[in-house]
Amino acid sequence: MSIKGVKQRIPISVLTGFLGSGKTTVLKHFVRSGDLSRTLVLVNEFGEVGLDHHLLTPIDDDTLVALDSGCICCTIRADLSKTLAEAPWRYSRDGARWFDQVIIETTGVADPAPVLQTILGDPKVVDSYSLSSVLTAVDAVNAISTLNEHAEAVKQIAVADRLLLTKTDLVGTDQGELENLEKLKKDLFNFRFQKINGQIKSPAKITETKKNIARLKTLIEVKNA
Numbered sequence: 001m002s003i004k005g006v007k008q009r010i011p012i013s014v015l016t017g018f019l020g021s022g023k024t025t026v027l028k029h030f031v032r033s034g035d036l037s038r039t040l041v042l043v044n045e046f047g048e049v050g051l052d053h054h055l056l057t058p059i060d061d062d063t064l065v066a067l068d069s070g071c072i073c074c075t076i077r078a079d080l081s082k083t084l085a086e087a088p089w090r091y092s093r094d095g096a097r098w099f100d101q102v103i104i105e106t107t108g109v110a111d112p113a114p115v116l117q118t119i120l121g122d123p124k125v126v127d128s129y130s131l132s133s134v135l136t137a138v139d140a141v142n143a144i145s146t147l148n149e150h151a152e153a154v155k156q157i158a159v160a161d162r163l164l165l166t167k168t169d170l171v172g173t174d175q176g177e178l179e180n181l182e183k184l185k186k187d188l189f190n191f192r193f194q195k196i197n198g199q200i201k202s203p204a205k206i207t208e209t210k211k212n213i214a215r216l217k218t219l220i221e222v223k224n225a
Contacts, residue, residue, distance in 0.1 A: 009130040012084075012102045012119055017137030018146050018153040019108035020185075022166035026137055027105055040087060040099040042080075080104075080115060085124040102129065111155045136160035140168045184213045 017023035027043075030036050088097040106112050112134065119131045136156045139146065146153045157163065188209045194200035 009128055010088075010100065010102060011132035012104060012129050013132050014104050014106065014112060014115060014119075014134045015137070016106045016110075016112045016134065016156045016160075017108060017164070017166075018139070018150060018156060020142070020182075021108065021137040021139045021146075023105060023108070023137035023164075026135075026164055026166065027103070030103075036103065038098060038100045040091060040102045042083065042102065042104045080118055081122045081124055084119075084129060088128065101132070109152060111152050112159055113155065116159060133161045134159050135162050135164055137164045137166050140165050181213065181216050184209055184216065188213065 015023055015027055017026075027041070031041070084102070087099075087102070092098060104115065106115060116131065116134070119125055119129060136159075138157065147157070188206065191200055191206045191209060195203060195206065200206075
């Protein structure tokens with residue numbers, strides 16, 4: 001579409017944040033709320049198994065596309081460029097582009113600068129797309145320690161247009177309870193990984209761990225009320 005001969009470029013938003021910051025939960029919320037209507041979502045997959053994509057089960061007809069060659073911020077910048085260049089026709093409906101915007105979720109362990117360079121500097125991308133915003137999810141509980149220990153987390157915040165503060169309901173919670181909650185989340189992550197690879201002997205562990213997480217969250221919420 002164009003206005004007076006000026007081509008309207010498709011806006012891209014980049015969603016980043018360190019591991020455990022809650023960015024996948026944020027994206028899942030947006031998808032479920034319907035705020036991402038006519039949006040192409042490119043979900044980063046790190047390693048051989050795309051756990052983020054596994055968690056982001058499609059809610060409706062909106063497409064979740066997995067870039068499954070690794071981290072889009074380091075190993076497959078060329079693939080990202082190709083994916084964006086081909087997206088209007090590859091993910092078309094009835095021969096016409098169906099999406100009006102793009103969201104890219106980066107992996108939690110990467111510097112987002114390379115993907116921004118691709119969006120801003122690759123001729124094949126610049127012709128059809130523009131960078132709209134960079135959103136960075138920040139864990140309100142562990143932000144200080146994360147920033148002190150991981151340079152990537154600092155870079156993710158440095159390039160952000162907007163910070164999305166997550167887990168604010170847990171601020172001030174007993175440290176022991178927080179540690180137990182984080183351990184349960186890590187256990188759930190590992191169990192899901194094992195399930196995908198056919199390594200888990202008791203699938204009931206996933207259900208039980210989910211229940212334990214829900215119980216502990218409820219206890220924390222009651223104490224903080």
